[in-house]
Amino acid sequence: KAAKRREDYLPPDFTVDHIDLKIVLAADATSVSAVLQVTRIGSHERPLCLDGEQLTLKSVEVDGIAWTDYQLSETALTINGVPDSFVLSTVVEIAPAHNTSLEGLYLSDGAFCTQCEAEGFRKITYFLDRPDVLSMYDVTITAPQDEYPQLLSNGNKLASGHNDDGTHWVKWQDPHRKPCYLFALVAGDFDLLTDEFTTQSGRVVALELYVDKGKLNRGQHALDSLKRAMRWDEEVFGLEYDLDVYMIVAVDFFNMGAMENKGLNVFNSKFVLADSETATDDDYFNIESVIAHEYFHNWTGNRVTCRDWFQLSLKEGLTVFRDQIFSETFNSPLATRIKQVKVIREHQFAEDAGPMSHPIRPDEVIEMNNFYTVTVYDKGAEVIRMLWTLLTPEGFKRGMRFYFDRHDGQAVTCDDFVNAMQDANDIDLSLFKRWYGQSGTPRISIAQHGDKLTIGQHTPATADQASKQALLIPLQLEMVPSNGQGESVQLTVALKSETQEVLLPVSSGNRVLSVNSGFSAPVIVEQQASLAELGSILSFAKSDFDRWEASQALFKQAMLANMEGDASVINETAQLMAQFITAEQRNLALLSEVLIPPSVESLVAGLEQVNVDALLNSHKAVYKRVAIECAPMLEKLLAALVLRDEYAYTPEQIVQRKALNTLLKLYSQCQDTSDMLTTLFTNADNMTDTLTALQAAQLGNQSTFESLMQQFEERWQDDPLVLDKWFALHATTERPDILARLQLLMEHKQYTLKNPNRIRAILGSFAFYNTAGLHLSDGSGYRFFTDHLLAIDPVNPQVAARIVTPLLSWRKFDSDRQDKIKFHLTRILDNPQISSDLFEKVSKSLA
Numbered sequence: 001k002a003a004k005r006r007e008d009y010l011p012p013d014f015t016v017d018h019i020d021l022k023i024v025l026a027a028d029a030t031s032v033s034a035v036l037q038v039t040r041i042g043s044h045e046r047p048l049c050l051d052g053e054q055l056t057l058k059s060v061e062v063d064g065i066a067w068t069d070y071q072l073s074e075t076a077l078t079i080n081g082v083p084d085s086f087v088l089s090t091v092v093e094i095a096p097a098h099n100t101s102l103e104g105l106y107l108s109d110g111a112f113c114t115q116c117e118a119e120g121f122r123k124i125t126y127f128l129d130r131p132d133v134l135s136m137y138d139v140t141i142t143a144p145q146d147e148y149p150q151l152l153s154n155g156n157k158l159a160s161g162h163n164d165d166g167t168h169w170v171k172w173q174d175p176h177r178k179p180c181y182l183f184a185l186v187a188g189d190f191d192l193l194t195d196e197f198t199t200q201s202g203r204v205v206a207l208e209l210y211v212d213k214g215k216l217n218r219g220q221h222a223l224d225s226l227k228r229a230m231r232w233d234e235e236v237f238g239l240e241y242d243l244d245v246y247m248i249v250a251v252d253f254f255n256m257g258a259m260e261n262k263g264l265n266v267f268n269s270k271f272v273l274a275d276s277e278t279a280t281d282d283d284y285f286n287i288e289s290v291i292a293h294e295y296f297h298n299w300t301g302n303r304v305t306c307r308d309w310f311q312l313s314l315k316e317g318l319t320v321f322r323d324q325i326f327s328e329t330f331n332s333p334l335a336t337r338i339k340q341v342k343v344i345r346e347h348q349f350a351e352d353a354g355p356m357s358h359p360i361r362p363d364e365v366i367e368m369n370n371f372y373t374v375t376v377y378d379k380g381a382e383v384i385r386m387l388w389t390l391l392t393p394e395g396f397k398r399g400m401r402f403y404f405d406r407h408d409g410q411a412v413t414c415d416d417f418v419n420a421m422q423d424a425n426d427i428d429l430s431l432f433k434r435w436y437g438q439s440g441t442p443r444i445s446i447a448q449h450g451d452k453l454t455i456g457q458h459t460p461a462t463a464d465q466a467s468k469q470a471l472l473i474p475l476q477l478e479m480v481p482s483n484g485q486g487e488s489v490q491l492t493v494a495l496k497s498e499t500q501e502v503l504l505p506v507s508s509g510n511r512v513l514s515v516n517s518g519f520s521a522p523v524i525v526e527q528q529a530s531l532a533e534l535g536s537i538l539s540f541a542k543s544d545f546d547r548w549e550a551s552q553a554l555f556k557q558a559m560l561a562n563m564e565g566d567a568s569v570i571n572e573t574a575q576l577m578a579q580f581i582t583a584e585q586r587n588l589a590l591l592s593e594v595l596i597p598p599s600v601e602s603l604v605a606g607l608e609q610v611n612v613d614a615l616l617n618s619h620k621a622v623y624k625r626v627a628i629e630c631a632p633m634l635e636k637l638l639a640a641l642v643l644r645d646e647y648a649y650t651p652e653q654i655v656q657r658k659a660l661n662t663l664l665k666l667y668s669q670c671q672d673t674s675d676m677l678t679t680l681f682t683n684a685d686n687m688t689d690t691l692t693a694l695q696a697a698q699l700g701n702q703s704t705f706e707s708l709m710q711q712f713e714e715r716w717q718d719d720p721l722v723l724d725k726w727f728a729l730h731a732t733t734e735r736p737d738i739l740a741r742l743q744l745l746m747e748h749k750q751y752t753l754k755n756p757n758r759i760r761a762i763l764g765s766f767a768f769y770n771t772a773g774l775h776l777s778d779g780s781g782y783r784f785f786t787d788h789l790l791a792i793d794p795v796n797p798q799v800a801a802r803i804v805t806p807l808l809s810w811r812k813f814d815s816d817r818q819d820k821i822k823f824h825l826t827r828i829l830d831n832p833q834i835s836s837d838l839f840e841k842v843s844k845s846l847a
């Protein structure tokens, strides 16, 4: 597959005003008849070139006449000699039962479903499979009545009926024009949970949640979250739902989290199903945020969509930001922001620094599925957040209204979005636009001379771009009183050039600077604060987020210093943490964040060269040393935490469970907690506490871990979604025989190569979060992992390409490991059947 470039964009030669689809479902041979109203755009003589893959063409007609003047290739149907306006009818056959890529029309546990974003519609019928072709859809689905009583598609149900052969049919019509990536079809036999929502203007919307038989009682939280999201979007952005029905279907086989198909979202069941027994507080949080995310797409994505796939962040960065501020409203803002920033530090900075580095609006793509990245999504959201800061919330909302006034019903670019924001506000955003085109993580340096700061910015070269320019960066600072006396002072500086002088608003005497307060920009601050300064920020900053940041910097400095054999930093850090826990013993929300050290993986992401063995040892040593210093306080706090009411998903209880998790893991570093953990596990009335017991045991107590894990498996062996937690815990355990353990897991009756959740739970968790196992010094981890990648690739290339990521940054490891990783990446690249997904990532990494 050849690379496509953003600059080469051309508008389509034809458009399709209307499509009438008739789909007769059968697992091995589904028939798809499409009648397209086609219109030539502009004056040209070019043929109509339609995308299509893995389709068996049965017939072609133009204006009702059988047509033979066409060429057929593996990826296209080119029809010659067509008039300027005509009706094209095609019939194709497809085989959903053989579609393991989970793109296009496929079977999930016996139900038919579709995934068309980005380019899956071409696996259903011949079409102009690009987001700037917007069409009206009529869809008629036919299938056997008893097996598939529910036949769903986008929009409103127009008619239905029965045939003599035991099949039935339903006709759907979507009153909104849409690109084909938003098409969806589902056919199956589900349990249905219903509700209603009345919009602010009085439209009554039927809400329908379709889940696997027997899972109805796990759907309520998702439905409640949907209603909260609908209300919130009306209240905050004035955006209202625009159809009479909103359907969500949960399926077990799904490549991503969920999909915002117009009026018919399809979800990975992981982001729908929850009850206290089976789901953790984190699961509840994630469900709420993904439900909201897909709902918000109805405006940011569906009503206004992307002109081409290079503009993906237009809808994703914006919609992630919207779901983030939604989540910050209904959950702890501190915990929510920390989650977001961890994703950036652990994954996005690594992407910037690696071979797949790209701007939030990429310039070159081989396989679009590879660009549903943390950069496009999460850094994209940080870029929108900076606009929110620069424009103020009111200015931003004004910009949003203007954007919809100007572009509703259109397919537009990221520039169109920023222009709308600019035109609705009195501001020049031309410099800001560079965030869309420039990749890499900017570095901020600060030099202080009395009350004057010289702030520098520079972005190191990345794999995709050699030279970088200065950006518009809203940098927030907090001047923290170093001894706690007096008020903090906060300021925001809009950086515009490589260096900039700033006069501090108050005297800097006896104050410590907390730079990039609240993570106001996705940058790395280069200046190293001293331990004493970090101690002041940890103790006295007004922003809890900055206090957390200081704790992470302390841990990190201690871990790095310890690697160099310097024990003083570790002692001082441990003392600062012990002082902190004593002073803040009532502030469980903050304690439960501060006492989690940065993960090994986030440290790896932040380092240019990594000595894996030393880092792993140092990480453990520091964690343990802090535990020893804090032990008396931990004991006291834990005693107060174990007694609790019956489970409820309330802010108070969430904080208590989180604190129990953090403190117990820490305490288990220095004490034998087997009895406590076993009691907690046995008495737990909820999955959050159950996992706390398992996680704490996993970190140190091998025999307790094994015995509790066995009990867990006995209890949940028939529930794969719950068992994924068990798979992941095993896969992330540090143990010498980890590969044998993984092999056993993959022989489990619930494991199948065909289900992405299973692969991600075992191999994905291993690759991303078992640094010790992946990087075993004899290279056996690499071999094991790549053997499995080679097996997954032909089944599901999207999943294979997603989990290969940790190997791509091989350049940061020691030369022996480098050679070994390169050897195995080469093995992948040498496979003649390699997918374009894996090819793009692995070839870039080896280049």
Ligand code: DPP
Binding pocket: 117, 256, 257, 258, 259, 260, 293, 294, 316, 372
């Ligand atoms: N458009 C989808 C989403 O992000 C892709 N998974 O919601």
Ligand code: ZN
Binding pocket: 293, 297, 315, 316, 319
């Ligand atoms: Zn999205």
